[in-house]
Amino acid sequence: MVAQLVRLKLTLLANTFRRSVWQTVGLVLGSLYGLGVLVLVVAAAVAGGTADPVVTGHVVTVVGALVVLAWWVVPVFAFGVDATLDPRRFVTFAIPRRTLLAGLALAGLVSIPAAVTTLGALGVSLAWWRHPVALVAGVLGGLLATALCVVGSRATTTALAPLLDSRRSREVLTIVAVLPLVLIGPAVGWLANGVEVTVGGSPDGLDAALAPLVQVVGWTPLGAPWGLASAAGEGAWGLFLARLAISVAALALAWWVWDRSLARELVTPRGGGEAAAAKGLGWFGRLPATPTGAVAARAATYWLRDPRYAASIAMVPLLPLVLLAVGLTNGAGGGLLLVMAPLAAWLLGFGISNDVGYDNTAFALHVATGTPGRVDRWGRVLPVLVGGLPLSLAFALVGCAVAGRWDALPALLGLTLGVLGASLGISSAVSARLVYPVPRPGESPFKSPQGATMATMLAQMAAMAITLAVSVPTLALAVPAILLPMATLGWVALGVGVVTGAVVLLLGVRWGARTYDRRLPELLQQVMAFG
Incomplete structure (x- = not known):
């Protein structure tokens, strides 16, 4: 059944090419864009790892944490961006919940963003190509990070689904989402200026700018898997085990939340939202x-x-x-x-x-x-x-x-x-x-x-x-x-x-x-x- 769900997702993706020319063009351009980003990220990781593995590890940890956060948060604002395999469509099928979970998790990897994230997470481990042990740790961290992205995304969207059924809640969430989105540009500019001043054009300056942030992010589920390679490369095995434990525990918690939320979805179908009370003719009057x-x-x-x-x-x-x-x-x-x-x-x-x-x-x-x-x-x-x-x-x-x-x-x-x-x-x-x-x-x-x-x-x-x-x-x-x-x-x-x-x-x-x-x-x- 797990393989069947993956094949179903692949079939739906293939059918995209038959729907319209615009969908085909959009999918091709999206694939090319994702491939370009992937090549750029992997090349930067390899070059940075060759020059200074410590600084590269800090950069990978911070950027990777942002990627995981985006996977968890963006689908909430998009009210379930990928609904091609909506769990509610399987209510009438006698599929064991654990099997359905595994199938949906693997099917979640069948998309352009998921493919780019997976290949990128594995590709950045090449930054430690000179250190075989750190390279293996980087591959393990990339797999854990990808799993956290997919499972965490499904867990948040499924757990918050009843809230998003409310039209008023969606309206409020939309307004709340606009503020951080429009402030991304100014925030990035301010951060870039601050880093430029702190760095002063040297790798040591960049390390000094990122080290305090890594000390915090590296102990969170967002950055812990990305820091496994750095810890292994430095020989800090205690830190490696701690970050591994945090990553596995976070993945297990996300899986449990998704499991509980999916059980509620399959047993208690959601309604169509609240009915608004009539208050006159409004603008028509x-x-x-x-x-x-x-x-x-x-x-x-x-x-x-x-x-x-x-x-x-x-x-x-x-x-x-x-x-x-x-x-x-x-x-x-x-x-x-x-x-x-x-x-x-x-x-x-x-x-x-x-x-x-x-x-x-x-x-x-x-x-x-x-x-x-x-x-x-x-x-x-x-x-x-x-x-x-x-x-x-x-x-x-x-x-x-x-x-x-x-x-x-x-x-x-x-x-x-x-x-x-x-x-x-x-x-x-x-x-x-x-x-x-x-x-x-x-x-x-x-x-x-x-x-x-x-x-x-x-x-x-x-x-x-x-x-x-x-x-x-x-x-x-x-x-x-x-x-x-x-x-x-x-x-x-x-x-x-x-x-x-x-x-x-x-x-x-x-x-x-x-x-x-x-x-x-x-x-x-x-x-x-x-x-």
Whole structure:
């Protein structure tokens, strides 16, 4: 039965090549990317081990701990990223639970991330190719680390499954997940600067920077298996046995948690989540009782209640924090906050670039009621325009106040208004022409549908490129007016930005409405195929 589950996973992976061209292209590109990362990691480990095995061991321990942590945490935010072998599908089969556990664990290795992790964990052991005993210890540590990645990932997702069934819990978890994700870049920059200062360009400096961290991480289940080779290479057999015991105990605990959670899953099926209590008509009772008002009310409801939209909204209030952190890291200070308003305007406008795809099966209601393209396009634009305009203007005022650059306000306002109008207009046009798969309602906004990566990238790059192209006149005036500075040029940028944004918005909505009316049956067919 274990072999049968592995064959089933291999069959599902092979069928990916038959579903669509995009899935095949995405899988091939993902494989090539994983192969490149694998070659780079192994080559770096071998080179580092030849030069200084001690420092290389510290680096492997820290980076390996991050890999294990990612395996444990990312699937939780993705609400079960790999559901091809969902345990609930085997409830009606008389499969012993221990056999099912073993089969699911081995089947979990059949994927591009798992293959890269396994080969990488084994490959870094080549850093100790000059020391046979340390090499064997490195292979053992790599196997234990891979097992901790797969089993720990399944244990966390299965144990937290009842919590993730709650829609409110998923929404809260989405918002919580956004903060560390957007702070990864500033944190890496700050850490790199700190290490560069501490290292001073020498291996001894790098060892001094990493040694305190390794002393902590090496005694945790995240880093213990990665430190086995270092301990064996240094002849510290007591440390080797201690780290081995920690790794085995952590693997046994993760296996036990997964076993208990799986037993609960198979015996007590989960429900569909809590039912929300009705609280009036919401936005439908506040907006005009017109076709455009109805579409706008539905769109506003999505922006406030759908976690896929909530993730986009959560990014906007975090912009000041992220930009301030980046500014303090690279020395720009509060001056970097001047880009906050146009960036927020672009994010808000870009948020509707695939609104039809996010509708999922609800888009059939537009087709059944004969909703005209003009009504559909303006109904989706108005909530973003009404809410995003004052927010973007407020960000412009705050950015000028913090940077002490009130002279840049006219140019910044022109750039912000131009970007907001252009992004909304281009998004209205693009979303009627380029529709790509997105997470279904109720799924994690961080979950990427299988085979949709390449289509998503191409559609988003096209939308961003067109938005940038139509914003060039405003950028050409606003950027010199802010940097030089030139007050007169700033006022010209304000006028050009307002006119450009308004014209692109009107033309984009008009073109999108015509495309919508012409492609309505095709749009419905595409959206239904995503379901």
